[in-house]
Amino acid sequence: MTTTEDPTTAAAVDPGPLIRLTIADCAAKALHSAVTLGVFRALADGPADAARTAELASLHPRMATDFLDALTGLGLLERAEGRYRNSVLAQTYLVPSSPSYLGGFVELTNETLYSTWGRLTEALRTGSPQHLDPDKGGFVGDRHQDPAKMKRFLAGLDAYSDRMGAELARRVDWARYGSFTDLGGARGNLAAVLVQAHPHLTATCFDLERTRPLFTEHVGRLDAADRIAFAGGDFFADPLPAADVFVLGHILHGFDTGRRRALLRRVFDAVGPGGTVLVYDRMIDDDRSDPERLLSSLHMRLVSPEGSEYRVADCRSWLREAGFTGGGAEPLLGTHTLITAHKPNPAQEDAA
Known part of the structure; x- marks a missing residue:
């Protein structure tokens, strides 16, 4: 009927x-x-x-x-x-x-999102990540092969990291710390914002070795080369630079759960006793109801073989497994979530 x-x-x-x-x-x-x-x-x-x-x-x-x-x-x-x-x-x-210009970020999204999301139906059918065609001007996936495209990509990210750095500079009690490592710090823009806001800090940006020339040029132009160092390497194979604080912004969403756990264990080993880890991403709310966060996760699945956003509760669980304590979560810039966790200091505990 x-x-x-x-x-x-x-x-x-x-x-x-x-x-x-x-x-x-x-x-x-x-x-x-x-x-x-x-x-x-x-x-x-x-x-x-x-x-x-x-x-x-x-x-x-x-x-x-x-x-x-x-x-x-x-x-x-x-x-x-x-x-x-x-x-x-x-x-x-x-x-x-x-000074708060976000046009670079607008242009970045224009160049990276539309061609990729145009292949969403194919990705949903096959499960395979989609990449832009370099011949059509895109630079997702191939950007490291073209220094000019890489500069444009990082300039777009700088527009966002300026705001993120200013917010982290305000939110965290940096007086307690002397150093930090920005994991995946690219050309050092966020690190520069933090050391300019807190002159007592020194920083290390840990990223792929091929990023070093871009870092040297950018940090030199910002007149911060004496306080921000670059360390090139692989997150999972090379020693992580020791520091009082580790910043992981837009890092964990690029890996699957197993590699996230492994990386946080490596960070725990590298951060000093009593130190802190700051993790921020467009984390998914625990009841998975925020469409913007879920679309962001879908985007990561669309452009990478193993990436996605993750729930706040999951991140807290991985941090506890690695040995960190705390794990307070708070909104960041209206679009992100910041989780702050700490490495215990046995000396302080014994003294208490």
């Missing part, structure tokens, strides 16, 4: 959320194009009408007004008496001269 849906029931269900979800990428692409074309840079010094904004950002007149009004509707621009200006959000984060 064939059944048909009651049309009155369908009419009572608003399809709006479904339609908005279907075209959600349109808004993101508008943002990406605005950053690439320099719309927010063009309006950084004050309002301009549509014709002048189009001239400054090289927008074709046929497209300009709808484009600028769409950006206004998205909360990125404001319009008054026919003139456009940056919203507070855009002026703060999307003007290249701003």
Whole structure:
């Protein structure tokens, strides 16, 4: 027997959320194009009408007004008496001269996400990770082979690590420590933020040896080479640089559970007695209900053979297995979770 849906029931269900979800990428692409074309840079010094904004950002007149009004509707621009200006959000984060500029991160996501997520259906069918085609300008998977692409990739990450470093500098009682190792520290941007905020600290960035030239150039430009060292090696094969604190940001999500546990055991051995480990990622909430965190996990599965996000409870369990105590979790920048755990100090315990 064939059944048909009651049309009155369908009419009572608003399809709006479904339609908005279907075209959600349109808004993101508008943002990406605005950053690439320099719309927010063009309006950084004050309002301009549509014709002048189009001239400054090289927008074709046929497209300009709808484009600028769409950006206004998205909360990125404001319009008054026919003139456009940056919203507070855009002026703060999307003007290249701003110290909190996130345009590099916007451009990074534009170049890395769309082509890869276009292969999601194939990945869901096969379980195989998907990589961008280097011939089409992508650099996920092949970025280390091209220094120019690697610099662009790291510049995008710098836009985010500036904010992350500032938040960690504020949240952690660094007066208790003298040194830290940033595991996977790339070209040293987060480490530089921390040592600039806390001048008594020294740091080591541990990353692949091929990252060293990029680190040397970047840290030298930041005038921090005397306080941040680079150690090249493999997380699982080479000695980890000893320190009072280890920072693992966006590291554990790149490995399967077995390798996460192994790495945390190695970190436990390398951190000094009474020291601390800081782990942050877009961790999945324990009841697995936050769609943004779950999509982030799906992205890691899409682009890597063994990566994914993980639950907060799982991370705490791995830290305890490694020997750490504590494991307090707190939100970080609204998109991440920070877990802080400690290595016991037998000398202090004996004295107590």
